Amino acid sequence: MFTGIIQQTGKIYQINLEGSGYDLILDVSPTLYDEVEIKSNISLNGRALTILGKEIAGEFYLLKFYLGSAKVAAQYQGQKKFNLERSIRLGEEIAGPLFYGVPSGDCQLISTENLSGGGIKIEVSWESEFFQYLDIKDQVCLDGVLLIIKDMRKSSLLFDIYPETVNLTNLGEKEIGGYFAIEIDPMVKKIAQILAKKILS
Known part of the structure; x- marks a missing residue:
């Protein structure tokens, strides 16, 4: 679940064709990289995606996701900045409605x-x-x-x-x-x- 309150952004490091979909490698802040774990969820431009891998490459802090849709991959290609929100945790204050990260x-x-x-x-x-x-x-x-x-x-x-x-x-x-x-x-x-x-x- 997500609140829509954006605190951080990321940018594309790579998008690679993988089987019938695409691997999306995102460069994020060191803080976000340290906070999240593999298999946890992040809202990426309003879509809930599961983190499949983590890697530090020089000055880049990379998170790996999978995109099953060529349409979504095409929309992401060329964007400079992505809105990121990690899923809410128990005990956090929630000031508004909750969202699933599944666009309407x-x-x-x-x-x-x-x-x-x-x-x-x-x-x-x-x-x-x-x-x-x-x-x-x-x-x-x-x-x-x-x-x-x-x-x-x-x-x-x-x-x-x-x-x-x-x-x-x-x-x-x-x-x-x-x-x-x-x-x-x-x-x-x-x-x-x-x-x-x-x-x-």
């Missing part, structure tokens, strides 16, 4: 605007059956980052992103047309799925 889909960045003080306003388009269950002030994760919906349009969501979040994450680096992994509150998702089943029955 992908949304597309359609506009961005600089705000005073270094923040940004972004608008993302999301064609999904879950869209109708969202409302202003609901919380979602974009690439693993917890955000509050500022406004909504017919098929798009708008967010104001604070300067601290811009600096700590990769949200400010995305170009128009790029995609974010989006995850909605798991409780909202479950209610939407129950209602959809009732409509079909």
Whole structure:
């Protein structure tokens, strides 16, 4: 489980074709490297991945993951910075909703605007059956980052992103047309799925 509160980022060291998928080697901070163990989970841009290996190579602190999807590997290729969050531990304070690290889909960045003080306003388009269950002030994760919906349009969501979040994450680096992994509150998702089943029955 994850909170969407990003404290660290990492960057790609290598992506290698491995069988029907890809090995992703990520360079992380020495602190994160020391804190995590093989087979523990990390949210990487909002996707829960299992650490398969650890290695120190010179000045690089490397964690190994496996990507089973060529689509995800293609999205990761070329990104400069990745949002990282280790799974929560018993006894930690939890200030908001919990997320599984399983995206509800992908949304597309359609506009961005600089705000005073270094923040940004972004608008993302999301064609999904879950869209109708969202409302202003609901919380979602974009690439693993917890955000509050500022406004909504017919098929798009708008967010104001604070300067601290811009600096700590990769949200400010995305170009128009790029995609974010989006995850909605798991409780909202479950209610939407129950209602959809009732409509079909």
